[in-house]
Amino acid sequence: MVKDLHLKYRQIPPRMLLHMTSLSAKASPLLLFFSKNSSSLCFHLRSLNYLFHYCPLIPVSNNAKTQPKYPFLMARKRTHFSTTSAEALVQDPRDSGARRSRKKLLRESPEMILRVKLEQCSKSVDLAEALRLYDEAIIHNVQLNVYHYNVLLYLCSTKSDCIGEDGRDVLTLERGFEIFERMGIDKVVPNEATFTNVSRLAAAKNDPERAFNLVKKMKANGIVPKLRSYGPALFGFCKKGMADEAYEVDSHMMDNMVLAEESELSALLKVSSAAEREEKVYEMLHRLRAAVRQVSEDTTVVVEDWFGSKRAAEIGLEKWDSERVKKGIVEGGGGWHGQGWLGTGKWRLVRTSMTNTGVCQSCGQKLDCIDIDPRETDKFAKCLADLACQKEARKDFVQFQEWLQRHGPFDAVVDGANLGLATNQHVFTFSQINRVVKEICQLSPSKKLPLVILHQSRVTGGPAQHPNNKRLLESWKRAGALYATPLGSNDDWYWLYAAVSSKCLLVTNDEMRDHLFQLLGSSFFPRWKEKHQVRVKPSINGLSLHMPPPYSIVIQESEQGNWHVPTVTGDDLEIPRQWLCATRIKGRNSY
Numbered sequence: 001m002v003k004d005l006h007l008k009y010r011q012i013p014p015r016m017l018l019h020m021t022s023l024s025a026k027a028s029p030l031l032l033f034f035s036k037n038s039s040s041l042c043f044h045l046r047s048l049n050y051l052f053h054y055c056p057l058i059p060v061s062n063n064a065k066t067q068p069k070y071p072f073l074m075a076r077k078r079t080h081f082s083t084t085s086a087e088a089l090v091q092d093p094r095d096s097g098a099r100r101s102r103k104k105l106l107r108e109s110p111e112m113i114l115r116v117k118l119e120q121c122s123k124s125v126d127l128a129e130a131l132r133l134y135d136e137a138i139i140h141n142v143q144l145n146v147y148h149y150n151v152l153l154y155l156c157s158t159k160s161d162c163i164g165e166d167g168r169d170v171l172t173l174e175r176g177f178e179i180f181e182r183m184g185i186d187k188v189v190p191n192e193a194t195f196t197n198v199s200r201l202a203a204a205k206n207d208p209e210r211a212f213n214l215v216k217k218m219k220a221n222g223i224v225p226k227l228r229s230y231g232p233a234l235f236g237f238c239k240k241g242m243a244d245e246a247y248e249v250d251s252h253m254m255d256n257m258v259l260a261e262e263s264e265l266s267a268l269l270k271v272s273s274a275a276e277r278e279e280k281v282y283e284m285l286h287r288l289r290a291a292v293r294q295v296s297e298d299t300t301v302v303v304e305d306w307f308g309s310k311r312a313a314e315i316g317l318e319k320w321d322s323e324r325v326k327k328g329i330v331e332g333g334g335g336w337h338g339q340g341w342l343g344t345g346k347w348r349l350v351r352t353s354m355t356n357t358g359v360c361q362s363c364g365q366k367l368d369c370i371d372i373d374p375r376e377t378d379k380f381a382k383c384l385a386d387l388a389c390q391k392e393a394r395k396d397f398v399q400f401q402e403w404l405q406r407h408g409p410f411d412a413v414v415d416g417a418n419l420g421l422a423t424n425q426h427v428f429t430f431s432q433i434n435r436v437v438k439e440i441c442q443l444s445p446s447k448k449l450p451l452v453i454l455h456q457s458r459v460t461g462g463p464a465q466h467p468n469n470k471r472l473l474e475s476w477k478r479a480g481a482l483y484a485t486p487l488g489s490n491d492d493w494y495w496l497y498a499a500v501s502s503k504c505l506l507v508t509n510d511e512m513r514d515h516l517f518q519l520l521g522s523s524f525f526p527r528w529k530e531k532h533q534v535r536v537k538p539s540i541n542g543l544s545l546h547m548p549p550p551y552s553i554v555i556q557e558s559e560q561g562n563w564h565v566p567t568v569t570g571d572d573l574e575i576p577r578q579w580l581c582a583t584r585i586k587g588r589n590s591y
Helices: 002-009 014-020 030-032 037-042 045-054 070-080 085-092 097-108 110-124 129-141 146-160 170-185 192-202 208-220 227-239 243-255 264-276 280-293 297-307 309-316 322-331 373-393 395-407 418-419 432-441 455-460 467-476 491-504 524-532
Strands: 347-352 412-417 452-453 482-485 505-507 532-540 543-545 561-565 579-584
Touching: 002 192, 014 432, 045 491, 110 129, 110 146, 129 170, 129 192, 146 170, 146 192, 170 192, 192 208, 192 227, 208 227, 208 243, 227 243, 243 264, 264 280, 264 297, 280 297, 280 309, 297 347, 297 561, 297 579, 373 524, 395 452, 395 482, 395 491, 412 418, 412 432, 412 491, 418 432, 418 452, 418 455, 432 467, 432 505, 452 455, 452 491, 455 482, 467 482, 482 491, 491 505, 524 532
Parallel strands: 412 452, 412 505, 452 482, 505 532
Antiparallel strands: 347 579, 532 543, 561 579
16 A cells, blocks of 8 residues: 555655645644655655545635635745744744733733823813822822823813913912922933923913923923923013013023024013013014014014004104114115114004005005025025925935926926916816916016926826827927926925026915925025015916015015014905004104
8 A cells, every 4th residue: 555655646746745735733744844855755655654544635625715725835934934843833933922912911001001091181181080090090009101291291281271360270280290299209200391391380370480490400401492391481471571581581592592483572572562671672573573574463463562652752863874774774685774763753553555566555665675695595495405305205306306407497487286277176277377388488588488397197197188288298398398296296395496496486376384385494485485486366368477576575674764564464466465564753863
């Protein structure tokens, strides 16, 4: 029988034999051992005969959906072993079961359970439940980490914002400070969020001094404060009318390279006005000009309160050096001179608007167009390219930069997708893009076609297949005036970089306010956008162009001492922007 069996199976490769059948679990490892080569199979034929006798073949199912094609090979693949040891095939030295057990223990640990429950409390702003969980954890000696403490402190500080002037819910504040002290007892190292939350608690307790000391302590602990870290102390001092202390916080911010934004500058302006510190009011107005440009309605009211005050009417120069003032305007790039308050007497305040040429419709003063340093533009273009390479496929964007080097610079860049949908958001129209391209070309000093940026899908599919549109696209390609952004890319990066690097106009109705453009900051980008964005508006002939204003939309101080403050009200083509005009009623003299 052994001889017959040998003759029967000697022509079949051992591996093929394994593919043809599936043996019992006990026999499979041994058969794999024997099947490493033909000689070992023949040598152990007696054992193989024993296996076939006592371990009959298991029929292979023909159901391809439930039965793997090569069950034995799949078993080998799962184990990832090449050894011929049967024991090695049964055991997995990686011990995945142990890892699963460790993960399960971590999920079911008291610390993790507490973390999950505190996260739920944070989402629902349930301070009472969070404090109950905290007390329970302390009783059961659960080890809290910085995350646990920060959630608790955050909830305490959030609830403290609702505390009234009469000191209601003081218990909330005390519990917050108690938790912070416990954090020190447990030797848990605090971070920036910890100090910021406790600072909010201190400010809610009407103790800005303590809030500021906590910020100073951050620096001593090697933690870099953020703008939010200073808020409780700064706003607390301003609220109490403690101007000098508020200036100290402001100075500490500048020393740590933390830039104040509108809310902080508005608070400093208000406390300076109340304290009749005219030199500080003057400083804050110019800092608003540099950092914010257009101010909110709340800040506009603060500015109006200052110009309407008795102190504002009393201060100012009756006579000034007009040449020095003009020199200051030239050196500052236009729109301000920095020589202090000019003129005397009461101020007349009017909410007004500007003509298309930038003339105030109240006082007749013409606003300046403030220059942008070309070096700032080059620096901004580099930062923009770095950001784009982080957000886009680097190879694609570098290829675009190289293309621009060969075909640029351009006098204008057109956001094709935005213009193609300008009149109808559901129908993409190449003809209206073409009308804008022709009009821009006529206005261009070089009469060169503007660069049209379109996504690859717009160039190859849909309306692009129409014969007229095909011819139009081909003509742009031949002129080197069309770039198709690759699939999966965000074409915003491409048209913005092209316009900035070429120092040219950008034709788009995109207001550029989403997250992508917020990454570009609030300093240079708004100034660049103001001077370079061309908007389009539907008209009888299709689309009409609205060129950038010939003046800068920013707080301006004239050489006669007038002030013009732009607000955020009316920032579109239909409603003119509202300005606050402040002029002296009398006493505007110079020598």
